[in-house]
Amino acid sequence: MASVKDRTTKPRNTRRERVEHREEKILSAAREMFNECGYGKTTIAEIARRSGVADGTVYLYFHNKEALARGVLVHFYAELTQAAQKGVDALSNSEERLRFLATHHLQTILAHWRLLEVLPLTDLTMDNYEGSTLHQMHKDYTAVFDRVAKDGVSQNILRTEMALWVLRDIFFGAMDYGARTIMIKRQNGHVETFVDDLMKLILAPTETANISTPLEALTQRMETAVERLETATSDKAPSMSTS
Amino acid sequence: MASVKDRTTKPRNTRRERVEHREEKILSAAREMFNECGYGKTTIAEIARRSGVADGTVYLYFHNKEALARGVLVHFYAELTQAAQKGVDALSNSEERLRFLATHHLQTILAHWRLLEVLPLTDLTMDNYEGSTLHQMHKDYTAVFDRVAKDGVSQNILRTEMALWVLRDIFFGAMDYGARTIMIKRQNGHVETFVDDLMKLILAPTETANISTPLEALTQRMETAVERLETATSDKAPSMSTS
DNA sequence: CATAAAAGATGAATAACCTTCATGTATGGA
DNA sequence: TCCATACATGAAGGTTATTCATCTTTTATG
Known part of the structure; x- marks a missing residue:
């Protein structure tokens, strides 16, 4: 031997x-x-x-072209997971960690979207996906999020109304989708906006800054409206015919 | 003629x-x-x-196989949009409408995921995607959500902390991702759980119920004004046809 | 060191598939 | 009836994934 x-x-x-x-x-x-x-x-x-x-x-x-693609993706996910875990370890509180994960994920997607589009082609139909190496890699990656999220929940930093798996899908799904929008808008500055908003959504409302007053809500609506004005130049109005 | x-x-x-x-x-x-x-x-x-x-x-x-795939997807989106709009019209309040949109979207994805995986393959790289028929179809579809969401915002039913485009991406992105998880779990019963949780996330905390103060009216006036400005600014529509 | 077995590498041949095009056929008006 | 046009056909051409008989290199052995 x-x-x-x-x-x-x-x-x-x-x-x-x-x-x-x-x-x-x-x-x-x-x-x-x-x-x-x-x-x-x-x-x-x-x-x-x-x-x-x-x-x-x-x-x-x-074995064939698809297996080669899978091999490439497995390596990609391994790197992604490693970088994510490293970044998380370097930070100390759950909110910062989540924010880092979001930013890191979004930027990585933006840099490698073409590679990631290969994913559906790897002919891992639902029958053979579960248990595949690729599935395992994906689970390893999202596990980084899961650990941070669990911490967040136990510290009452995260919203707790929903199942963890739902929260995870919302987190990553939103970014996969948002990446496309950001690319179409061709403004990488939107990454920060997106991450900020996503964080607002999943973080528990803080007691102090909590707004029970209608006035605050209205003010926020105004601020949002102003924000819309700011981005109006790069965003096209949706046209729709009622038929 | x-x-x-x-x-x-x-x-x-x-x-x-x-x-x-x-x-x-x-x-x-x-x-x-x-x-x-x-x-x-x-x-x-x-x-x-x-x-x-x-x-x-x-x-x-x-023209070729890809164009054929695009044609199929354009038809698919047309049907999807029509069904979505019809369902929305049949309901009367924003929350129910959003819930319907979510359920409808999720179930449609689950039934047609293999067709939708064709989307990235249609070789609409970011360079020629914008302005393509497919892009227009997609915008028409999400516009159904946008209208409902705007209503929801003006009624203080939706959370208002984030830009509309972010909310839209979170909404659809979360479901695209969630669909895969639900398929892997092989339990369609999770659709309801998922939609419920997603709704909890995007709906405003119920404390701040409707306020019919003069301020509400003022805010609405401002939002309407912003909307007018938005549509006025974005009249630079570069129309390109890809086939 | 000689030699054989095993492992690894090669690239021409094969097969599958998209796409084109020269040829054939139906249609609808004059 | 006849022609011009539009439409349809399927065999041929070109590109690529994949295989496999053959060759080369490496390792183990006496």
Whole structure:
């Protein structure tokens, strides 16, 4: 089982190392291409060329194009999770942590949306999705949120009226959707607005700043209206025909 | 311009009618297939077979496979919008309307998720998405929500701390995401839970019930003014057609 | 060191599929 | 009746994913 190394060091040349290095090359070339061209316009031939192997070699490492895409996404999620956890660990209170997670997620999506569009194509139909590596990766990622959210709940910082899984879906779903809007608006400044508003929504109303007075509510409506005016230039009015 | 009909009625046989009927056949066959098999596994040959035409004929009606997919989605959104508006019109208060919109959206997604996964594939990259027919369809659909939400805001039923576009993205985004979770859980009963929780989140705390003070009227006047300004500013409509 | 077995890599061949186009056919007016 | 036009066809062409017989490199063994 355990292979003994020769006295002569071959630092980069064990079989295993070479194979792993090759797999990484293929993966990174694939990721590059998927992110540039999307799934359909990415060709195995070009991936092979960029990673310096023959076409057939790709199939020694990945069963097919879809499996390759899955491999890329698994790596992506691993990085995402790691960065998220690291950021969370560097902060001390739940609200800041949630805000960080939101901003980090939104910005990452914005930077990699084309890669993420590959996700539905990986032919993980509902039958084989559960239990797949990709599903596990996704769960690992959202688990970072879950832990922070549970802390938030126990500290009465988060709203508690809803199930955790619902809150999680609202959190991530809202951002996936919001990212598209922000891209269409072509104004990355909206990231902050979006995160702020999302946080307002999920955080528990604070006692002190709580407004029971109708006046405060009205004032807020006015402020919102003014905000609408500010963004009116970049936002087009929805036109609708009643038919 | 106006073609005069022959004295002899040919009820189903004008050239135009036949062509339109054929287009519908192709569209419905395509929709069926996309919904069954997804984009990648759907073949033009099979669509042609199911609609009783030759392969090449499909290309007389749609520029290519992607355009066909877009056509299917445009039809889908048209139906969705119509059903949403109809349901809203049948109800009388904003909260019920929002709840209906949520339930309707969630259930429709659950029934057609495979078709909707085709959306990212239609190669409407961000460059040509804005102004496309599909974008317009999407805007028409969300406009139904926008109108209801505006009503809700003016009645102090909805939370007002956030911009409307953010609220919209949270609303739809949360459901798109939630649909996947519900499918994985394989329990459609969760639809109601999800909608309930989502509603709790976006509805204003019930303490601040309706206030019929003069201030309310003033605020409404201001909001109306802002709306006028909004529509006035955004009359720079760059219309582009993508097909 | 020689040699064989195993593992890894190759790229031409195959198959599937989208798309085009030269050819054929129906339609509707003159 | 006849022609111009619009419409339909399906075989052929081009692109790509995928396979596999063959070749090369590596490792284990005497």
